[in-house]
Amino acid sequence: MVQYHGQAYGGEFVRVFITGITGPVGSALADYLVALPGVEVHAFKRWRSDTRPIAHLAGRITLHEGDIEDPYSVMRAVERAAPDRVYHLAAQSYPSESWDAPIVTMRTNVEGTINVLEAVRRHAPRARVHLAGTSAEYGWVQPEDTPIPETHPTRPLSPYGVSKVAAGLSGLQYAANYGMHVVVTRSFNHVGPHQGDRCAIQTFCRQMALIEYDRQEPVIYVGNLEARRDFTHTRDVARALWLLLDHGAPGEIYNLCSGVATRIGDIVAMVQQHGRVPTEVRVDPARLRPSDEPLLVGDNTKLRQTTGWQPQITVPMIVEELMAYWRERLASGG
Structure with a gap:
């Protein structure tokens, strides 16, 4: 049985650290986690982020402010949170904007991911880490090659897609070289409230x-x-992410999609x-x-077989x- 701070899950508590908590998946994940017994939620946000999606969680989660591109603020937040699980969701997540701001996209998505990985390696090396990737990493896929499996070649067609390939490979490198428990998802279209x-x-x-x-x-x-x-609803995504850090193998990539x-x-x-x-x-x-x-359309067989998850x-x-x-x-x- 996996141990968290000397307690088996279902025992006293599990500390979770979320980046990108004000986004649609981050806020849905926070909603899911605060309803679980024994889960303590910490979150990392920029001072200028719109907090309306998580306003109803005031007093139920601990917020740490900083910028994902600032390694010192990330390091400080991870050290204070001392997490057992890390969900790295913060990103510049719009392919169209990545054409206008390719350098910012790379800094946020690649350097930001490395900042999180370094902070975890130094201050919470036993934590289980999830890195959010995207179907944009696959690029143009012929209809006959769908549903897309994780083994399909990555041929990203935007700076955003390139940045997410690099971020995911960085995570796999930390898993291989430092023995960290890192899993990567490639998400297709997620939909839910607080999305714009x-x-x-x-x-x-x-x-x-x-x-x-x-x-x-x-x-x-x-x-x-x-x-x-x-399309997958963000509440289904939240369930999948929790199960994935329970059952997913380190150094592996999982499509997160409905398969429809x-x-x-x-x-x-x-x-x-x-x-x-x-x-x-x-x-x-x-x-x-x-x-x-x-x-x-993605092939979610690997995720379903690993976790027992099904979209609802x-x-x-x-x-x-x-x-x-x-x-x-x-x-x-x-």
């Missing part, structure tokens, strides 16, 4: 809510409707069905990418929840 509207499902639900509140003409603007993507591809046009139709007013769908050329993979929240359930989320935000003046 950059994800396709989010932007459709937000537009419908704006239309219902008479703040947008009754038109949902879309990009490529024929693309098919793999949904056509974007079908998601738009679901949003319209949930809408309270009739709408038109119109293609916005600005939303069309120069290159857009027709099908991106379907795309129709996601749409229903996010419609309610955006209506509530607009009703409260958001």
Whole structure:
């Protein structure tokens, strides 16, 4: 049985340290962890980060401020937290922005990851560490090569994808050379509250809510409707991450995905069905990418067999929840 601070899990307590806690996965993970018995949550955030996604957790988690690019603040936070588990989720996570800021993307995602790994190596060497990667590491994948397994070659097509390949390999290097317990995930599309509207499902639900509140003409603007993507709810992701540090092998990579591809046009139709007013769908050329993979779906067999995890929240359930989320935000003046 794995030991934490001399206590078996399920005993006195487990200390967890999360970077990127104000993001959609970080906040969902914090929600999941505070409901578990004997789990003490520490988190690392920038002073300027929007804390509204975790405002309801005030007094239930310990926050450490700093910057992931500053090795001293990361080192100090890890030393104070003395974690048993580390979830490194902080990142510059938008491929489109990585083209405008490639150096910042590399510093945040590569140097930031090394800062975390070094801090853990020095101050919590027995901690189990999770590093969040992305399906963007695979790059362009032909439909016949899907669902994508972890063994598929990495051919990233953006500075963001390159940075995540480098960050993941850094983690594997620390596992191999220092004996650290590091596991890496390659995440496909994650969806949940506190995400903003950059994800396709989010932007459709937000537009419908704006239309219902008479703040947008009754038109949902879309990009490529024929693309098919793999979506997983952030609450399912949180469960997977906890199980993965229980059962995942150090030095291994796991796809974190639903294993199911949904056509974007079908998601738009679901949003319209949930809408309270009739709408038109119109293609916005600005939303069309120069290159857009027709099908991106991951193979989650390795994760399921290792942890027993199964996704529980379907795309129709996601749409229903996010419609309610955006209506509530607009009703409260958001």
